[in-house]
Amino acid sequence: MTARNFREYLAENRLPTIWCPGCGNGIVLKAIAGAFADLGLDRRKTAAVSGIGCWGWADDYLAVNAFHGTHGRALAFATGIKLANPELTVVVLMGDGDGATIGGNHLIHAARRNVDLTAVVVNNYNYGMTGGQYSGTTPRGSITSTSPLGHVEDPFDLCALTAAAGAPFVARGSVCGGENLRALIRRGLEHRGFSFVEAASVCPTHFGRRNGLRTAVEAFSWLRDHSLSRKRAAGLSEEELHGKQVLGVFADRQSEDYGTRYRKAAEALRGEGESS
Template sequence: MASELVERYFRKETLPNIWCPGCSNGTVTSAIVRAIDNLGLDQDKVCIVSGIGCSSRASGYLDFNTLHTTHGRAIAFATGIKFANPELTVIVITGDGDNAAIGGNHFIHACRRNIDLTVVMYNNHIYGMTGGQYSPTTPRFDRATTAPYGNIDRYFDICKLAIGAGATYVARGTAYHVQQLTKLIERGISHKGFSFIEALSICPTYYGRKNKKGTPADMLKWLKDHAVDIKQASKIDAEELHNKFIIGELLNIDEPEFAEEYQKMLNNLKVNYK
């Protein structure tokens, strides 16, 4: 099955990829591909848009309509694509630095507008491609190239930010819980409106080494041990949930979709202002 997916959905001339050994970017990317395949989407009607960063290299490996954009601007480009051709399924691949820092304004306003995009944010808590700087999701007191004595910034709970800004589908999965992550991405793609999936991932090279997290296998085990499914979270007291993260579907509601509302306005203008 895996070889069939590679044959169909990857640009073989771009392989092997340049991700570090143990990096989970390939795992999250494969979850996106499996979600698309499970939904039976027309390959020519899928558009993958990415920004800048380790995760954003994925658009170059995938054989869809793809666009590798400038830093932090993937959602802005994706918005234009969706407006120009609403029939396309538009998926944004981004990282915690690309989306939560330089791209943060585009992110919150796309949530607010509820435009029909699916954003998958690979969250490895670090800027990997540029040398291991801390990002808006780096946990407090963890070390990074730009925080050699520990990061004193408070970090974003990016899913809460998405919900507060108006996204209508929000979920969190991990690179360990691959089947669940695939299903969450499927639901996000199928949802009409702005869908955001945080994919907790690992960066053994920069985040792992700086913070003595052990091997890639150790880091994946950490994800497993600290994840609490949303179905179980309500049964656990707050003290036990401390320093853990909730995975699963966090929000799924129906609200008017921005591009459709815009088209309704245009149709109304044509009728009433001839």
């Protein structure tokens, strides 16, 4: 593969994006296009699969094959696409609502099966497109349209969840560090099997406005203040880590992917049939 310019992977005729001013989605989009360029991916053999939500629009801006599915089902569609055409590089674009709340069961099983996909989940702490309702990752105490008195539930730690479910590559970056996010996505794409990359962001229109983050600068400053590296986190207590986003790589191991195991089983069955 030969490195290329990230702009080759953007559908620039469709820009500017629909996203709100201050949204981190554009940073994640550039990080994905940059990772594609770093690896010199063939656009004809690359597919972006998305669901519903603000981040679900991202496939419109990528100059690769695209499939836009129903809410919470992006991983199911992506699994079918990858198994039908194993030569494709398939990246799945989901938000925290689409990927972990509505589609949480698919996320767990895609990780458990170790399907050869790269899931990029933008975690903006609420349902941004449909009015700012709380999601499975909304921090406790946060104000949303459906928790006006403060959210009382503890959020999912998506990286801990996918790592525990068996994903061999799991990482979290932040829109405050676009180049680091690009590197994490590139590592995920290079990894054989299910790769999960979370991009921590802040929805400026709903989550930010309702929680005292009235400008993009305030939102990004909050995100930076509430994030820390795994090295820094190692020396802190559980109480000190409460409400923080720990950034880094949480799993990086080799494991035979689902498609390879399935094809081996099919070949073995055919072999038994021919010998009988």
